Amino acid sequence: MDYLLEALTKQLISVFGSILSPVSYKKGAVVQEGNSLGDSLFIVQSGLLRSYYFQNGTDITAHFAVPFGIVGAVDSILKQQRSIYWIEALQCSEVLQLYYGQMEAFLEDNPEYERVARQVLQMLYLDLVERFEGLMFLNAQERYMHFCRRYPDLIQNASLGHIASYLGMTQETLSRVRRSK
Amino acid sequence: MDYLLEALTKQLISVFGSILSPVSYKKGAVVQEGNSLGDSLFIVQSGLLRSYYFQNGTDITAHFAVPFGIVGAVDSILKQQRSIYWIEALQCSEVLQLYYGQMEAFLEDNPEYERVARQVLQMLYLDLVERFEGLMFLNAQERYMHFCRRYPDLIQNASLGHIASYLGMTQETLSRVRRSK
DNA sequence: CGCCGAGTTGAACTGAATCAAGAAACGTGG
DNA sequence: CCACGTTTCTTGATTCAGTTCAACTCGGCG
Numbered sequence: 001m002d003y004l005l006e007a008l009t010k011q012l013i014s015v016f017g018s019i020l021s022p023v024s025y026k027k028g029a030v031v032q033e034g035n036s037l038g039d040s041l042f043i044v045q046s047g048l049l050r051s052y053y054f055q056n057g058t059d060i061t062a063h064f065a066v067p068f069g070i071v072g073a074v075d076s077i078l079k080q081q082r083s084i085y086w087i088e089a090l091q092c093s094e095v096l097q098l099y100y101g102q103m104e105a106f107l108e109d110n111p112e113y114e115r116v117a118r119q120v121l122q123m124l125y126l127d128l129v130e131r132f133e134g135l136m137f138l139n140a141q142e143r144y145m146h147f148c149r150r151y152p153d154l155i156q157n158a159s160l161g162h163i164a165s166y167l168g169m170t171q172e173t174l175s176r177v178r179r180s181k
Numbered sequence: 182m183d184y185l186l187e188a189l190t191k192q193l194i195s196v197f198g199s200i201l202s203p204v205s206y207k208k209g210a211v212v213q214e215g216n217s218l219g220d221s222l223f224i225v226q227s228g229l230l231r232s233y234y235f236q237n238g239t240d241i242t243a244h245f246a247v248p249f250g251i252v253g254a255v256d257s258i259l260k261q262q263r264s265i266y267w268i269e270a271l272q273c274s275e276v277l278q279l280y281y282g283q284m285e286a287f288l289e290d291n292p293e294y295e296r297v298a299r300q301v302l303q304m305l306y307l308d309l310v311e312r313f314e315g316l317m318f319l320n321a322q323e324r325y326m327h328f329c330r331r332y333p334d335l336i337q338n339a340s341l342g343h344i345a346s347y348l349g350m351t352q353e354t355l356s357r358v359r360r361s362k
Numbered sequence: 363c364g365c366c367g368a369g370t371t372g373a374a375c376t377g378a379a380t381c382a383a384g385a386a387a388c389g390t391g392g
Numbered sequence: 393c394c395a396c397g398t399t400t401c402t403t404g405a406t407t408c409a410g411t412t413c414a415a416c417t418c419g420g421c422g
Contacts, residue, residue, distance in 0.1 A: 055318055075310075078303050107296075114295030115288075121302045122259050128309050129256075135316045136349050137236055140410070160369060168317050173410055175370055321378070341401060354378060356402055 034086035038073020047093020215267035219254020228274025
């Protein structure tokens with residue numbers, strides 16, 4: 001699954017190379033403010049980012065982005081509205097910033113690359129299907145085990161609370177799950 | 182939200198018109214067998230279809246497709262593998278069948294229409310985000326109320342069990358939710 | 363040192379699942 | 393048109409996973 005992501009990301013970099021800007025963030029930095037127009041996607045080269053939003057005042061992790069991963073305010077980009085998502089660097093990170101407007105313009109001129117954009121979206125979609133089914137059919141422990149297999153590196157680098165909200169459980173529950181296995 | 186879907190579907194019909202085949206199904210008909218290569222998308226013109234799959238022997242509704250909606254074995258199409266989804270007509274229905282292979286070939290020749298395909302995928306994605314967040318943050322009653330607002334016609338045409346599994350609850354729970362409000 | 367955020371642990375509570383039994387609705391054939 | 397069996401829906405009693413709330417531990421770091 002992840003080699004697929006890697007291949008796709010490399011393709012993305014080679015196709016959009018001319019409009020990508022490398023940026024570095026240090027640990028804790030805000031990459032993109034919420035409640036604003038999120039105009040970029042970020043392709044992670046090293047480090048770790050997280051997107052999150054607030055639901056009744058509590059911080060909910062929407063997505064973790066590890067190397068070769070992509071993160072962005074998808075709602076803002078797809079719906080042309082202010083984003084609910086904040087993006088922050090959980091570790092010192094290097095990313096390639098891709099302005100969505102520039103990408104659109106580029107694709108306008110080079111529609112033969114639309115396919116790559118579509119594949120990125122397909123990947124996002126399939127990812128979400130997996131998370132959705134996890135919520136539907138797996139209990140807290142199973143979701144966590146699945147997460148550990150999928151993102152082994154995150155277990156040390158993301159905090160309990162961040163992971164718990166990503167998995168749709170309280171941090172107390174995740175803490176108990178961890179102890180019990 | 183739904184006028185957007187309607188606009189997109191009309192665009193889809195006008196762009197791919199030459200490779201769409203009208204087909205009719207009577208109530209209860211199997212539109213596409215599961216466990217096979219699902220090679221088509223279906224654009225609903227009238228009636229009601231449902232896609233579903235089996236999870237530990239129980240029938241889970243993945244998607245309802247009302248007029249202007251689209252249904253297909255997305256897993257099969259995106260991952261090139263046998264589909265877990267079955268598609269059936271819940272009412273006598275008229276659809277436009279779009280063979281995915283033909284669509285790919287068509288897009289190969291006319292990449293300027295890739296954008297339309299991407300928009301369809303975006304819509305599927307945003308739909309799924311909404312369902313995901315519903316599962317995360319809403320209780321059984323809230324999910325059902327949301328469903329009623331979104332698909333008012335389905336309440337009479339789909340069975341309790343079909344709706345319950347779509348919403349991620351048992352049919353007993355849905356029955357109680359209905360009584361209580 | 364003492365504070366502060368992050369994680370742990372405990373006890374009580376709760377929404378929904380499960381299991382089991384009936385009631386209603388439905389269609390099919392006599 | 394009724395009788396029958398099947399499927400769909402309802403209702404009740406019980407159980408359980410996970411939440412909530414509250415207190416406590418631990419490990420830095422000023």
